[in-house]
Amino acid sequence: MNLKNSLQQLVVIIFIASTISGMSYTLFRYKFPGVPRSLRQWSYGMMAPYQTYRTHNEQLTAQGKRPDGTWEIINMDAYLPFLRGERAMRSYLLTFRAQGDIILNQKYTEFAGHIKRLESDRGREWESIKLTIQIWPMSPAGYEYLRHDPFIESEFLVQIP
Amino acid sequence: MSQQLNFWDNFWVRPVPPHALALTRIALGLFLLVYSALYIPHLSMIFSREGLVMPLYIDRYPALSLILSAPSPLAAHIIYALFMLCMVGITLGAFFRLSTFGTLLGGLYIWQLQLHGFATSYNRILLFCLLILLFSGAHRTFSFDQKRRSGSWTDWEPISILPQRLIALQITATFLGVSLQKWWLPHWKGGEVLSYSYISRWGTPLAQWYARLPLTLLHYGIVVWTVKIIQPLCAIGIWIPRVRIPSIIFLSAFLILVGVMLSIWWFIFIIPAFILFYKPEEVLLRCRSYFGDLIPEKSVKHTK
Numbered sequence: 001m002n003l004k005n006s007l008q009q010l011v012v013i014i015f016i017a018s019t020i021s022g023m024s025y026t027l028f029r030y031k032f033p034g035v036p037r038s039l040r041q042w043s044y045g046m047m048a049p050y051q052t053y054r055t056h057n058e059q060l061t062a063q064g065k066r067p068d069g070t071w072e073i074i075n076m077d078a079y080l081p082f083l084r085g086e087r088a089m090r091s092y093l094l095t096f097r098a099q100g101d102i103i104l105n106q107k108y109t110e111f112a113g114h115i116k117r118l119e120s121d122r123g124r125e126w127e128s129i130k131l132t133i134q135i136w137p138m139s140p141a142g143y144e145y146l147r148h149d150p151f152i153e154s155e156f157l158v159q160i161p
Numbered sequence: 162m163s164q165q166l167n168f169w170d171n172f173w174v175r176p177v178p179p180h181a182l183a184l185t186r187i188a189l190g191l192f193l194l195v196y197s198a199l200y201i202p203h204l205s206m207i208f209s210r211e212g213l214v215m216p217l218y219i220d221r222y223p224a225l226s227l228i229l230s231a232p233s234p235l236a237a238h239i240i241y242a243l244f245m246l247c248m249v250g251i252t253l254g255a256f257f258r259l260s261t262f263g264t265l266l267g268g269l270y271i272w273q274l275q276l277h278g279f280a281t282s283y284n285r286i287l288l289f290c291l292l293i294l295l296f297s298g299a300h301r302t303f304s305f306d307q308k309r310r311s312g313s314w315t316d317w318e319p320i321s322i323l324p325q326r327l328i329a330l331q332i333t334a335t336f337l338g339v340s341l342q343k344w345w346l347p348h349w350k351g352g353e354v355l356s357y358s359y360i361s362r363w364g365t366p367l368a369q370w371y372a373r374l375p376l377t378l379l380h381y382g383i384v385v386w387t388v389k390i391i392q393p394l395c396a397i398g399i400w401i402p403r404v405r406i407p408s409i410i411f412l413s414a415f416l417i418l419v420g421v422m423l424s425i426w427w428f429i430f431i432i433p434a435f436i437l438f439y440k441p442e443e444v445l446l447r448c449r450s451y452f453g454d455l456i457p458e459k460s461v462k463h464t465k
Contacts, residue, residue, distance in 0.1 A: 019331070019334050023338055042285060053348055053358055084424070090276035091276065107215060111215065140360050142369065143362060
Protein backbone atom coordinates (compact mmCIF):
# COMPACT_ATOMS: atom_id res chain seq x y z
CA MET A 1 0.00 0.00 0.00
CA ASN A 2 1.58 3.29 -1.07
CA LEU A 3 1.45 6.59 0.80
CA LYS A 4 -1.35 8.03 -1.33
CA ASN A 5 -3.54 5.01 -0.76
CA SER A 6 -2.83 5.05 2.97
CA LEU A 7 -3.79 8.73 3.17
CA GLN A 8 -6.99 8.07 1.26
CA GLN A 9 -7.93 5.24 3.62
CA LEU A 10 -7.21 7.51 6.58
CA VAL A 11 -9.50 10.20 5.14
CA VAL A 12 -12.25 7.60 4.67
CA ILE A 13 -11.95 6.42 8.27
CA ILE A 14 -11.97 9.97 9.66
CA PHE A 15 -14.97 10.85 7.51
CA ILE A 16 -16.93 7.76 8.56
CA ALA A 17 -16.11 8.30 12.24
CA SER A 18 -17.07 11.96 12.22
CA THR A 19 -20.26 11.37 10.21
CA ILE A 20 -21.46 8.51 12.42
CA SER A 21 -20.61 10.57 15.48
CA GLY A 22 -22.35 13.65 14.05
CA MET A 23 -25.38 11.60 13.07
CA SER A 24 -25.70 9.89 16.45
CA TYR A 25 -25.45 13.27 18.15
CA THR A 26 -27.96 14.80 15.75
CA LEU A 27 -30.52 12.05 16.17
CA PHE A 28 -30.00 10.82 19.73
CA ARG A 29 -27.72 13.42 21.38
CA TYR A 30 -25.38 10.49 21.93
CA LYS A 31 -21.69 11.34 21.99
CA PHE A 32 -19.84 8.56 20.24
CA PRO A 33 -16.74 7.59 22.27
CA GLY A 34 -13.32 8.15 20.78
CA VAL A 35 -14.29 10.80 18.25
CA PRO A 36 -12.91 14.29 18.98
CA ARG A 37 -15.55 16.85 19.93
CA SER A 38 -14.49 19.21 17.13
CA LEU A 39 -15.10 16.54 14.48
CA ARG A 40 -18.49 15.62 15.94
CA GLN A 41 -19.60 19.24 16.20
CA TRP A 42 -18.42 20.00 12.69
CA SER A 43 -20.39 17.09 11.29
CA TYR A 44 -23.42 17.91 13.45
CA GLY A 45 -23.23 21.49 12.18
CA MET A 46 -23.69 20.22 8.64
CA MET A 47 -26.87 18.38 9.66
CA ALA A 48 -28.48 21.02 11.86
CA PRO A 49 -31.90 21.80 10.47
CA TYR A 50 -34.16 24.74 11.02
CA GLN A 51 -34.78 23.53 14.57
CA THR A 52 -37.11 26.06 16.10
CA TYR A 53 -39.35 28.97 15.29
CA ARG A 54 -40.72 32.06 16.97
CA THR A 55 -44.28 33.16 17.37
CA HIS A 56 -43.27 36.82 17.45
CA ASN A 57 -41.05 39.08 15.40
CA GLU A 58 -37.98 40.71 16.84
CA GLN A 59 -35.36 43.01 15.43
CA LEU A 60 -32.30 44.84 16.64
CA THR A 61 -33.16 48.52 16.65
CA ALA A 62 -30.91 51.55 17.06
CA GLN A 63 -32.27 54.79 18.40
CA GLY A 64 -30.59 58.18 18.45
CA LYS A 65 -31.19 60.86 21.07
CA ARG A 66 -31.81 64.38 19.83
CA PRO A 67 -30.67 67.48 21.74
CA ASP A 68 -34.28 68.00 22.86
CA GLY A 69 -34.19 64.60 24.57
CA THR A 70 -36.45 62.75 22.17
CA TRP A 71 -35.43 59.39 20.70
CA GLU A 72 -35.67 58.56 17.03
CA ILE A 73 -35.26 55.21 15.30
CA ILE A 74 -32.17 55.09 13.08
CA ASN A 75 -32.58 53.48 9.69
CA MET A 76 -29.84 50.81 9.56
CA ASP A 77 -30.68 49.46 6.09
CA ALA A 78 -27.47 50.89 4.59
CA TYR A 79 -25.36 49.46 7.42
CA LEU A 80 -26.80 45.95 7.32
CA PRO A 81 -27.41 45.32 3.63
CA PHE A 82 -28.74 41.79 3.91
CA LEU A 83 -32.02 39.99 3.45
CA ARG A 84 -34.31 40.43 6.46
CA GLY A 85 -33.72 37.02 8.03
CA GLU A 86 -29.98 37.13 7.44
CA ARG A 87 -29.80 40.64 8.86
CA ALA A 88 -31.57 39.51 12.01
CA MET A 89 -29.29 36.51 12.45
CA ARG A 90 -26.17 38.62 11.98
CA SER A 91 -27.37 41.25 14.43
CA TYR A 92 -27.60 38.62 17.17
CA LEU A 93 -23.76 38.56 17.09
CA LEU A 94 -23.91 34.81 17.65
CA THR A 95 -20.16 34.21 17.68
CA PHE A 96 -19.75 36.81 20.43
CA ARG A 97 -22.91 35.63 22.20
CA ALA A 98 -21.25 32.24 22.55
CA GLN A 99 -18.43 33.92 24.50
CA GLY A 100 -20.73 35.05 27.31
CA ASP A 101 -22.76 38.07 28.40
CA ILE A 102 -19.82 40.33 29.22
CA ILE A 103 -18.28 39.97 25.77
CA LEU A 104 -21.68 40.27 24.13
CA ASN A 105 -22.36 43.50 26.01
CA GLN A 106 -18.95 44.86 24.98
CA LYS A 107 -19.65 44.00 21.37
CA TYR A 108 -23.09 45.59 21.32
CA THR A 109 -21.45 48.70 22.82
CA GLU A 110 -18.91 48.54 20.00
CA PHE A 111 -21.77 48.09 17.55
CA ALA A 112 -23.49 51.21 18.91
CA GLY A 113 -20.20 53.11 18.53
CA HIS A 114 -20.04 52.08 14.87
CA ILE A 115 -23.59 53.30 14.32
CA LYS A 116 -22.74 56.65 15.94
CA ARG A 117 -19.70 57.04 13.70
CA LEU A 118 -21.55 56.02 10.54
CA GLU A 119 -24.38 58.41 11.32
CA SER A 120 -21.89 61.18 12.01
CA ASP A 121 -20.19 60.46 8.66
CA ARG A 122 -23.59 61.12 7.06
CA GLY A 123 -24.06 64.41 8.90
CA ARG A 124 -26.43 63.06 11.52
CA GLU A 125 -25.17 63.75 15.03
CA TRP A 126 -26.82 62.08 17.99
CA GLU A 127 -26.21 62.78 21.67
CA SER A 128 -26.64 59.12 22.53
CA ILE A 129 -27.23 55.87 20.74
CA LYS A 130 -29.36 53.14 22.29
CA LEU A 131 -29.70 49.57 21.04
CA THR A 132 -32.80 47.56 21.84
CA ILE A 133 -34.50 44.44 20.58
CA GLN A 134 -37.97 45.35 19.45
CA ILE A 135 -40.55 42.58 19.78
CA TRP A 136 -43.97 42.58 18.17
CA PRO A 137 -46.58 39.97 17.14
CA MET A 138 -46.49 38.25 13.78
CA SER A 139 -49.26 38.82 11.29
CA PRO A 140 -50.11 37.26 7.92
CA ALA A 141 -50.85 40.81 6.80
CA GLY A 142 -47.14 41.60 6.69
CA TYR A 143 -43.88 41.47 8.61
CA GLU A 144 -44.20 44.99 10.03
CA TYR A 145 -48.00 45.12 10.10
CA LEU A 146 -48.20 45.10 13.92
CA ARG A 147 -44.92 46.90 14.53
CA HIS A 148 -46.48 49.82 16.31
CA ASP A 149 -47.99 50.70 19.68
CA PRO A 150 -49.55 49.06 21.60
CA PHE A 151 -48.01 45.85 20.25
CA ILE A 152 -44.29 46.67 20.51
CA GLU A 153 -42.16 45.68 23.47
CA SER A 154 -38.51 46.69 23.76
CA GLU A 155 -35.66 44.85 25.40
CA PHE A 156 -32.79 47.17 26.31
CA LEU A 157 -29.27 46.15 25.23
CA VAL A 158 -26.81 49.05 25.55
CA GLN A 159 -26.57 52.80 25.40
CA ILE A 160 -23.61 55.08 24.57
CA PRO A 161 -22.59 57.38 26.19
CA MET B 162 -11.66 -10.99 2.64
CA SER B 163 -10.00 -10.11 -0.62
CA GLN B 164 -13.43 -9.65 -2.22
CA GLN B 165 -14.48 -7.36 0.62
CA LEU B 166 -11.30 -5.34 0.22
CA ASN B 167 -11.97 -5.10 -3.49
CA PHE B 168 -15.47 -3.80 -2.84
CA TRP B 169 -14.13 -1.28 -0.29
CA ASP B 170 -11.44 0.01 -2.65
CA ASN B 171 -13.80 -0.05 -5.60
CA PHE B 172 -16.29 2.09 -3.71
CA TRP B 173 -13.86 4.52 -2.10
CA VAL B 174 -10.68 4.88 -4.12
CA ARG B 175 -10.95 3.45 -7.62
CA PRO B 176 -9.69 5.66 -10.47
CA VAL B 177 -12.55 7.19 -12.47
CA PRO B 178 -13.18 9.82 -15.16
CA PRO B 179 -13.28 13.33 -13.65
CA HIS B 180 -16.29 14.71 -15.57
CA ALA B 181 -18.91 14.54 -12.80
CA LEU B 182 -16.62 16.32 -10.39
CA ALA B 183 -15.52 18.83 -13.03
CA LEU B 184 -19.15 19.77 -13.77
CA THR B 185 -19.75 20.17 -10.04
CA ARG B 186 -16.65 22.36 -9.84
CA ILE B 187 -17.91 24.61 -12.65
CA ALA B 188 -21.39 24.92 -11.11
CA LEU B 189 -19.94 25.67 -7.67
CA GLY B 190 -17.60 28.29 -9.14
CA LEU B 191 -20.49 30.01 -10.91
CA PHE B 192 -22.61 29.90 -7.77
CA LEU B 193 -19.82 31.43 -5.70
CA LEU B 194 -19.34 34.17 -8.26
CA VAL B 195 -23.04 35.09 -8.22
CA TYR B 196 -23.22 34.89 -4.41
CA SER B 197 -20.12 37.05 -3.98
CA ALA B 198 -21.16 39.55 -6.64
CA LEU B 199 -24.24 40.40 -4.57
CA TYR B 200 -21.96 41.95 -1.93
CA ILE B 201 -19.99 44.13 -4.35
CA PRO B 202 -22.12 47.28 -3.88
CA HIS B 203 -21.60 47.06 -0.10
CA LEU B 204 -17.92 46.13 0.22
CA SER B 205 -16.87 49.25 2.10
CA MET B 206 -19.73 48.86 4.55
CA ILE B 207 -19.39 45.18 5.34
CA PHE B 208 -15.68 44.47 4.87
CA SER B 209 -13.73 47.68 5.52
CA ARG B 210 -12.87 49.64 8.63
CA GLU B 211 -15.09 52.48 7.42
CA GLY B 212 -18.14 50.24 7.66
CA LEU B 213 -19.85 48.13 10.32
CA VAL B 214 -17.16 45.53 10.87
CA MET B 215 -16.36 43.61 14.05
CA PRO B 216 -13.44 41.20 13.51
CA LEU B 217 -13.82 37.98 15.44
CA TYR B 218 -10.29 37.08 16.45
CA ILE B 219 -8.58 40.42 16.88
CA ASP B 220 -9.17 40.55 20.66
CA ARG B 221 -7.86 37.01 21.04
CA TYR B 222 -4.76 37.49 18.88
CA PRO B 223 -3.80 41.18 19.09
CA ALA B 224 -0.32 40.36 17.76
CA LEU B 225 -1.96 39.44 14.45
CA SER B 226 -3.95 42.65 14.23
CA LEU B 227 -2.30 43.56 10.94
CA ILE B 228 -3.87 40.49 9.35
CA LEU B 229 -7.07 40.17 11.37
CA SER B 230 -8.21 43.78 11.54
CA ALA B 231 -10.49 45.37 8.97
CA PRO B 232 -8.72 46.79 5.92
CA SER B 233 -9.16 50.20 4.33
CA PRO B 234 -11.95 50.44 1.72
CA LEU B 235 -9.38 50.35 -1.11
CA ALA B 236 -7.66 47.29 0.35
CA ALA B 237 -11.05 45.63 0.92
CA HIS B 238 -11.90 46.11 -2.76
CA ILE B 239 -8.53 44.74 -3.88
CA ILE B 240 -8.80 41.71 -1.57
CA TYR B 241 -12.34 41.06 -2.75
CA ALA B 242 -11.29 41.34 -6.40
CA LEU B 243 -8.58 38.73 -5.78
CA PHE B 244 -11.10 36.59 -3.92
CA MET B 245 -13.46 36.66 -6.89
CA LEU B 246 -10.58 36.05 -9.27
CA CYS B 247 -9.97 32.83 -7.37
CA MET B 248 -13.60 31.86 -7.97
CA VAL B 249 -13.11 32.50 -11.67
CA GLY B 250 -10.11 30.17 -11.36
CA ILE B 251 -12.32 27.46 -9.83
CA THR B 252 -14.92 27.86 -12.56
CA LEU B 253 -12.42 27.73 -15.40
CA GLY B 254 -10.16 25.23 -13.70
CA ALA B 255 -7.29 27.69 -13.98
CA PHE B 256 -4.49 27.33 -11.43
CA PHE B 257 -7.11 25.27 -9.69
CA ARG B 258 -5.43 24.37 -6.42
CA LEU B 259 -4.19 27.92 -5.91
CA SER B 260 -7.65 29.28 -6.80
CA THR B 261 -9.44 26.91 -4.44
CA PHE B 262 -6.98 27.64 -1.66
CA GLY B 263 -7.40 31.38 -2.29
CA THR B 264 -11.18 31.04 -2.15
CA LEU B 265 -10.96 29.09 1.10
CA LEU B 266 -8.57 31.58 2.65
CA GLY B 267 -10.45 34.61 1.36
CA GLY B 268 -13.75 33.18 2.55
CA LEU B 269 -12.43 32.57 6.06
CA TYR B 270 -10.81 36.01 6.19
CA ILE B 271 -13.96 37.78 5.08
CA TRP B 272 -16.12 35.64 7.36
CA GLN B 273 -14.11 36.55 10.46
CA LEU B 274 -14.26 40.25 9.58
CA GLN B 275 -17.95 40.84 9.48
CA LEU B 276 -21.01 40.04 11.61
CA HIS B 277 -20.20 36.35 11.36
CA GLY B 278 -22.17 33.51 12.83
CA PHE B 279 -24.73 33.34 10.11
CA ALA B 280 -25.78 30.27 8.13
CA THR B 281 -23.33 27.98 9.84
CA SER B 282 -24.69 24.84 8.16
CA TYR B 283 -24.22 26.49 4.79
CA ASN B 284 -20.77 27.77 5.68
CA ARG B 285 -19.69 24.37 6.97
CA ILE B 286 -20.97 22.40 3.99
CA LEU B 287 -19.42 24.88 1.57
CA LEU B 288 -16.10 24.81 3.41
CA PHE B 289 -16.21 21.01 3.43
CA CYS B 290 -16.86 20.90 -0.33
CA LEU B 291 -14.03 23.36 -1.06
CA LEU B 292 -11.61 21.41 1.11
CA ILE B 293 -12.52 18.21 -0.69
CA LEU B 294 -12.27 19.87 -4.10
CA LEU B 295 -8.84 21.26 -3.24
CA PHE B 296 -7.35 17.77 -3.37
CA SER B 297 -9.83 16.26 -5.81
CA GLY B 298 -8.43 16.63 -9.31
CA ALA B 299 -11.71 18.31 -10.36
CA HIS B 300 -9.62 20.28 -12.86
CA ARG B 301 -8.57 17.19 -14.77
CA THR B 302 -11.02 18.02 -17.54
CA PHE B 303 -13.09 20.96 -18.80
CA SER B 304 -10.35 23.20 -17.50
CA PHE B 305 -7.69 25.67 -18.45
CA ASP B 306 -5.20 23.59 -16.47
CA GLN B 307 -5.94 20.52 -18.58
CA LYS B 308 -5.54 22.56 -21.74
CA ARG B 309 -2.12 23.61 -20.50
CA ARG B 310 -1.23 20.02 -19.66
CA SER B 311 -2.39 18.25 -22.78
CA GLY B 312 -3.54 20.86 -25.27
CA SER B 313 -7.32 20.45 -25.02
CA TRP B 314 -9.97 21.60 -22.57
CA THR B 315 -11.81 18.33 -22.99
CA ASP B 316 -8.92 15.93 -22.53
CA TRP B 317 -9.14 14.13 -19.26
CA GLU B 318 -7.11 12.21 -16.77
CA PRO B 319 -8.46 9.72 -14.25
CA ILE B 320 -8.88 10.79 -10.63
CA SER B 321 -9.75 8.96 -7.44
CA ILE B 322 -13.46 8.59 -6.79
CA LEU B 323 -12.88 9.44 -3.14
CA PRO B 324 -13.74 13.18 -3.36
CA GLN B 325 -16.92 12.38 -5.25
CA ARG B 326 -17.91 9.80 -2.64
CA LEU B 327 -17.18 12.14 0.28
CA ILE B 328 -19.31 14.97 -1.10
CA ALA B 329 -22.16 12.63 -2.10
CA LEU B 330 -22.16 10.91 1.29
CA GLN B 331 -22.08 14.23 3.09
CA ILE B 332 -25.11 15.39 1.11
CA THR B 333 -26.86 12.16 2.09
CA ALA B 334 -25.88 12.60 5.74
CA THR B 335 -27.09 16.19 5.71
CA PHE B 336 -30.50 15.32 4.28
CA LEU B 337 -30.84 12.33 6.59
CA GLY B 338 -29.80 14.35 9.63
CA VAL B 339 -32.05 17.31 8.96
CA SER B 340 -35.07 15.17 8.14
CA LEU B 341 -34.82 12.42 10.75
CA GLN B 342 -34.14 14.95 13.50
CA LYS B 343 -37.51 16.52 12.72
CA TRP B 344 -39.16 13.32 13.93
CA TRP B 345 -38.35 14.13 17.55
CA LEU B 346 -37.74 17.88 17.61
CA PRO B 347 -40.67 19.29 19.62
CA HIS B 348 -41.24 22.15 17.18
CA TRP B 349 -41.65 19.81 14.22
CA LYS B 350 -44.63 17.81 15.53
CA GLY B 351 -47.15 19.62 13.36
CA GLY B 352 -47.64 22.41 10.86
CA GLU B 353 -47.15 25.38 13.17
CA VAL B 354 -43.44 25.63 12.39
CA LEU B 355 -44.17 26.10 8.71
CA SER B 356 -47.10 28.47 9.10
CA TYR B 357 -45.16 30.72 11.48
CA SER B 358 -42.04 30.54 9.32
CA TYR B 359 -44.01 31.83 6.32
CA ILE B 360 -44.96 35.00 8.19
CA SER B 361 -41.62 35.36 9.96
CA ARG B 362 -38.63 37.49 9.00
CA TRP B 363 -37.59 34.66 6.69
CA GLY B 364 -40.88 34.63 4.79
CA THR B 365 -40.76 35.98 1.25
CA PRO B 366 -43.67 37.95 -0.26
CA LEU B 367 -44.76 34.69 -1.90
CA ALA B 368 -44.78 32.90 1.46
CA GLN B 369 -46.73 35.77 3.05
CA TRP B 370 -49.27 35.55 0.26
CA TYR B 371 -49.48 31.79 0.76
CA ALA B 372 -50.01 32.30 4.50
CA ARG B 373 -53.00 34.52 3.76
CA LEU B 374 -54.76 31.75 1.81
CA PRO B 375 -57.64 30.15 3.73
CA LEU B 376 -55.64 27.03 4.64
CA THR B 377 -55.96 25.18 7.90
CA LEU B 378 -53.14 24.04 10.15
CA LEU B 379 -53.85 20.53 8.87
CA HIS B 380 -52.59 21.62 5.46
CA TYR B 381 -49.28 22.82 6.90
CA GLY B 382 -49.07 19.65 8.99
CA ILE B 383 -49.43 17.51 5.87
CA VAL B 384 -46.62 19.45 4.16
CA VAL B 385 -44.33 19.01 7.18
CA TRP B 386 -45.07 15.29 7.43
CA THR B 387 -44.56 14.85 3.69
CA VAL B 388 -41.09 16.32 4.09
CA LYS B 389 -40.37 14.26 7.20
CA ILE B 390 -41.29 11.03 5.42
CA ILE B 391 -40.09 11.60 1.86
CA GLN B 392 -36.87 13.53 2.48
CA PRO B 393 -35.03 10.70 4.27
CA LEU B 394 -36.32 8.22 1.70
CA CYS B 395 -34.94 10.42 -1.08
CA ALA B 396 -31.63 10.77 0.75
CA ILE B 397 -31.27 7.01 0.40
CA GLY B 398 -33.15 6.72 -2.89
CA ILE B 399 -30.71 9.01 -4.64
CA TRP B 400 -28.17 6.15 -4.47
CA ILE B 401 -30.59 3.71 -6.17
CA PRO B 402 -30.65 4.07 -9.96
CA ARG B 403 -34.34 3.20 -10.30
CA VAL B 404 -35.54 5.99 -7.99
CA ARG B 405 -32.66 8.40 -8.42
CA ILE B 406 -34.41 10.88 -10.70
CA PRO B 407 -37.56 11.23 -8.56
CA SER B 408 -35.31 11.60 -5.52
CA ILE B 409 -33.29 14.35 -7.22
CA ILE B 410 -36.49 16.10 -8.29
CA PHE B 411 -37.91 16.02 -4.77
CA LEU B 412 -34.70 17.17 -3.08
CA SER B 413 -34.16 19.90 -5.67
CA ALA B 414 -37.76 21.07 -5.29
CA PHE B 415 -37.29 21.13 -1.52
CA LEU B 416 -34.15 23.29 -1.77
CA ILE B 417 -35.76 25.61 -4.32
CA LEU B 418 -38.90 26.00 -2.19
CA VAL B 419 -36.78 26.78 0.88
CA GLY B 420 -35.22 29.53 -1.23
CA VAL B 421 -38.42 30.81 -2.79
CA MET B 422 -40.58 30.70 0.35
CA LEU B 423 -38.06 31.31 3.14
CA SER B 424 -35.39 33.33 1.29
CA ILE B 425 -32.71 30.82 2.31
CA TRP B 426 -31.59 30.38 -1.28
CA TRP B 427 -27.90 29.63 -0.89
CA PHE B 428 -28.37 25.87 -0.37
CA ILE B 429 -29.21 25.56 -4.08
CA PHE B 430 -25.47 25.15 -4.64
CA ILE B 431 -26.07 21.52 -3.63
CA ILE B 432 -28.35 20.81 -6.60
CA PRO B 433 -25.64 20.50 -9.30
CA ALA B 434 -23.72 18.20 -6.97
CA PHE B 435 -26.48 15.59 -7.35
CA ILE B 436 -24.58 14.52 -10.47
CA LEU B 437 -22.04 13.01 -8.06
CA PHE B 438 -24.54 10.24 -7.26
CA TYR B 439 -24.15 8.91 -10.80
CA LYS B 440 -21.29 6.61 -11.71
CA PRO B 441 -18.47 8.75 -13.15
CA GLU B 442 -18.22 6.32 -16.06
CA GLU B 443 -21.91 6.95 -16.86
CA VAL B 444 -21.37 10.70 -16.74
CA LEU B 445 -18.51 10.34 -19.22
CA LEU B 446 -20.75 8.32 -21.55
CA ARG B 447 -23.50 10.94 -21.22
CA CYS B 448 -21.02 13.73 -22.00
CA ARG B 449 -19.88 11.80 -25.08
CA SER B 450 -23.46 11.30 -26.17
CA TYR B 451 -23.96 15.10 -26.03
CA PHE B 452 -20.63 16.24 -27.40
CA GLY B 453 -19.45 13.23 -29.39
CA ASP B 454 -15.76 12.87 -30.09
CA LEU B 455 -15.09 16.29 -28.61
CA ILE B 456 -14.87 14.33 -25.37
CA PRO B 457 -12.17 11.65 -25.74
CA GLU B 458 -13.18 8.13 -24.82
CA LYS B 459 -9.81 7.41 -23.24
CA SER B 460 -7.79 9.48 -20.82
CA VAL B 461 -4.61 11.19 -21.93
CA LYS B 462 -1.15 10.78 -20.57
CA HIS B 463 -0.02 14.29 -19.79
CA THR B 464 3.28 15.31 -21.25
CA LYS B 465 4.40 18.03 -18.82
